Amino acid sequence: MSRPGTARVARLRxxxxxxGAGVLGYGVYGLLTEPAIQNLGNVGEWLVAxxxxxxxxxxxxxxxxxxxxxxxxxxxxxGRLAALLLVCGSLVLVSVPALxxxxxxxxxxxxxxxxxxxxxxxxxxxxxxAALYARxxxxxxxxxxxxxxxxxxxxxxxxxxxxx
Amino acid sequence: xxxxxxxTRFPTPPQWLRRGPLREGAFRSALHDERSxxxxxxxxxxxxxxxxxxxxxxxxLQHPPSWLPLxxxxxxxxxxxxxxxxxxxxxxxxxxxxxxxxxYPRLFAWPPxxxxxxxxxxxxxxxxxxxxxxxxxxxxxxxxQWYPWHFPFPQTHFWVAWITVGALLVHLAVKxxxxxxxxxxxxxxxxxxxxxxxxxxxxxxxxxxxxxGAEPGGVSRRxxxxxTALAVLAVTATTLGQSVTSLRFLDxxxxxxxxDGPQDVPITRTAAEAGVLRSAIAPGWALEVAGPRPFRMxxxxxxxxxxxxxxxPIACVEGWSVDVDWQGVRLRDLLARAGxxxxxxxxxxxxxxxxxxxxxxxxxxxADDRSTLLALRxxxxxxxxxxxxxxxxxxxxxxxVLQTKWVRRLEAA
Numbered sequence: 001m002s003r004p005g006t007a008r009v010a011r012l013r014x015x016x017x018x019x020g021a022g023v024l025g026y027g028v029y030g031l032l033t034e035p036a037i038q039n040l041g042n043v044g045e046w047l048v049a050x051x052x053x054x055x056x057x058x059x060x061x062x063x064x065x066x067x068x069x070x071x072x073x074x075x076x077x078x079g080r081l082a083a084l085l086l087v088c089g090s091l092v093l094v095s096v097p098a099l100x101x102x103x104x105x106x107x108x109x110x111x112x113x114x115x116x117x118x119x120x121x122x123x124x125x126x127x128x129x130a131a132l133y134a135r136x137x138x139x140x141x142x143x144x145x146x147x148x149x150x151x152x153x154x155x156x157x158x159x160x161x162x163x164x
Numbered sequence: 165x166x167x168x169x170x171x172t173r174f175p176t177p178p179q180w181l182r183r184g185p186l187r188e189g190a191f192r193s194a195l196h197d198e199r200s201x202x203x204x205x206x207x208x209x210x211x212x213x214x215x216x217x218x219x220x221x222x223x224x225l226q227h228p229p230s231w232l233p234l235x236x237x238x239x240x241x242x243x244x245x246x247x248x249x250x251x252x253x254x255x256x257x258x259x260x261x262x263x264x265x266x267x268y269p270r271l272f273a274w275p276p277x278x279x280x281x282x283x284x285x286x287x288x289x290x291x292x293x294x295x296x297x298x299x300x301x302x303x304x305x306x307x308x309q310w311y312p313w314h315f316p317f318p319q320t321h322f323w324v325a326w327i328t329v330g331a332l333l334v335h336l337a338v339k340x341x342x343x344x345x346x347x348x349x350x351x352x353x354x355x356x357x358x359x360x361x362x363x364x365x366x367x368x369x370x371x372x373x374x375x376x377g378a379e380p381g382g383v384s385r386r387x388x389x390x391x392t393a394l395a396v397l398a399v400t401a402t403t404l405g406q407s408v409t410s411l412r413f414l415d416x417x418x419x420x421x422x423x424d425g426p427q428d429v430p431i432t433r434t435a436a437e438a439g440v441l442r443s444a445i446a447p448g449w450a451l452e453v454a455g456p457r458p459f460r461m462x463x464x465x466x467x468x469x470x471x472x473x474x475x476x477p478i479a480c481v482e483g484w485s486v487d488v489d490w491q492g493v494r495l496r497d498l499l500a501r502a503g504x505x506x507x508x509x510x511x512x513x514x515x516x517x518x519x520x521x522x523x524x525x526x527x528x529x530x531a532d533d534r535s536t537l538l539a540l541r542x543x544x545x546x547x548x549x550x551x552x553x554x555x556x557x558x559x560x561x562x563x564x565v566l567q568t569k570w571v572r573r574l575e576a577a
Contacts, residue, residue, distance in 0.1 A: 017337030024330025031323035039314040046313055050297035051290065059268050079383040083391030090258035090395040091402065095417050097308035109431045110309045112424040118416040122402055
C-alpha cells in the first residue's frame with residue numbers, strides 16, 4: 001500500500017506509541033518514587049499474580065471446559081452454555097470479595113446483604129430465563145420448519161399442475 | 165509485526181518444542197479473530213477511558229492543584245463521576261474476560277519471539293494485562309473494604325492506572341491496522357463465509373452474517389458479543405443501585421446499599437475505627453474557630469445560631485452515594501464571625517487523632533459556598549456518633565472522605 005495517507009498514518013501511530021511509552025514511564029516513575037508505597041515488592045507480586053491467575057489458572061480452566069463441551073454437544077447448546085458461563089462467571093467473580101468478607105467488617109454498613117443468597121437467586125433467575133428462552137426458541141423453530149415444509153409442498157404441487 | 169523494524173531476527177525454536185497449546189490449530193474457534201478482538205476491545209477501551217477520566221477527577225478533587233478552579237455545581241458532580249468510575253470498572257470485568265478469551269491463543273503464537281521489537285511488543289502486552297487485572301482486582305476489593313496486601317490502595321491504584329493506560333496506548337499504536345480491519349471487515353467476512361459454505365448450511369443470508377467467521381457448527385459471533393453484553397448488563401444491574409438510589413431494588417450484589425446504616429445513611433469510617441468514641445461525646449466539647457477574632461462555641465450555642473438546610477449527596481470514593489437532608493450552621497457565617505475573609509482556604513481538624521482524614525483542606529470555592537454547612541443534624545435528627553456527632557462538614561460536589569466528621573477546629577489554611 002502506497003496511498004498518500006500511509007506516511008501520515010505511520011507518523012500518527014509512532015506518535016501514539018511514543019505517547020504511550022511516555023505515560024507508561026510516568027506511571028513506573030511515580031510508582032517507584034511514591035513515598036506512601038513502602039513495599040514495592042508486594043505491588044510486583046500482585047501484578048504478576050493477577051497475570052498468572054488469569055493466564056495460567058482461569059483461562060486454562062475455561063478452555064478445558066469448552067473443549068469438554070465441544071465433544072458432546074451441538075453448536076446451539078454450546079453457544080448457550082458459553083453465554084451462561086460468561087454471564088454467571090462474571091457475576092460470581094464480582095461477588096467473590098463480598099462472599100469471602102461478609103460479616104468480617106465491624107462496620108455493619110459495609111457488605112450489609114446476604115450475598116450468598118442473593119447470588120444464588122440471581123444465578124437461578126438467569127438459568128431459568130435461559131431455559132425459558134431455549135423452549136420458546138425451540139417452539140418457534142419447529143413452527144418455522146413446519147411452515148416451510150408446507151410451503152415447499154404447495155410449491156411442488158403448483159409445479160405439478162403447471163407441468164400438466 | 166506490522167511496520168515495526170525488526171532490530172534483530174531471532175531464530176525459530178526447534179519444532180519438537182511446539183506442543184500443547186503451541187500446536188498449530190490448538191484453538192479451534194474461529195472467534196479468536198481480529199473482529200471479535202476489535203469489537204470487544206473497543207467496548208473495553210471505552211470502559212477504561214471512562215474509568216481513567218473519572219479516576220483523575222477523583223484524584224484532582226482530593227489533591228487539588230492550586231491553578232484548577234473546582235466545581236461546586238452541580239452538587240451531584242462527584243456522586244456522578246465516582247459512581248461512574250466504579251460502575252465502569254465493574255463493567256470492565258466481563259469485558260476484560262471476553263477480550264482475553266478472544267486473544268488468548270496469541271499467548272501461544274509460534275515462533276514465540278521473532279525479533280527484539282516483537283519481544284518488546286509482547287512485554288508491553290504483559291504489562292497491559294497485568295495492569296488491567298491489577299486495577300480491576302484492587303478496585304473490586306477496595307469497594308468491599310478488603311485489603312489483603314501491604315501497599316496503600318489509593319496511590320498504588322493511581323500509579324498502576326498510568327502504567328496500564330500507557331501500555332494500552334502502545335498496544336493501540338501497534339495494533340492500529342488490525343483494529344481498523346477488525347472494525348470494518350464485516351462485509352468481507354460475510355462473503356468469506358458464503359464462499360466456505362456457512363451460508364449454505366444456515367440457508368439465510370442474514371444468519372450467514374451472524375455466523376460469519378465461525379467454523380461450521382461453531383458458536384456464532386452473535387452469541388459471543390451478545391453474551392458479553394448480557395454479562396455487562398447483569399453485573400451493572402445488580403450493583404448500580406449503590407450509586408443510583410432509584411435502582412436500589414436491583415442492588416443485590418453491590419458492597420453497599422444506599423439506606424443501610426444509622427439514620428438510613430451508610431458509613432465509610434465508624435467512630436470506633438476513628439478512635440473518637442469517647443472524645444465525640446465528651447461534655448466539654450466546643451468548636452474552635454481560628455481567625456482575627458477567634459472564638460469557641462458549644463453545641464448549644466451553635467444550635468442557637470441561624471440554622472440552614474441543604475440537600476446534598478454524600479458520595480464515597482468507594483462508589484456508593486445517597487442524597488441526605490442536612491441541617492446546621494453555614495460555614496461562611498462561622499468564618500465571617502471569626503473575621504476570616506471570603507476567598508480563604510480552610511483547614512478542618514477532626515477529633516480523630518491519626519489517619520489520612522484526621523484533617524482536610526477545603527479550597528475557598530467550597531468554604532465560600534452558601535450550601536456548605538457545619539452540619540448538626542441529618543435527615544431531621546441530630547447526627548449519630550458514626551455520622552460525625554457533634555458536628556461535621558458537608559460541602560457540595562466533594563468526595564465523602566473530605567466531608568470531615570467530629571469537627572474540633574476550623575482555621576485558615
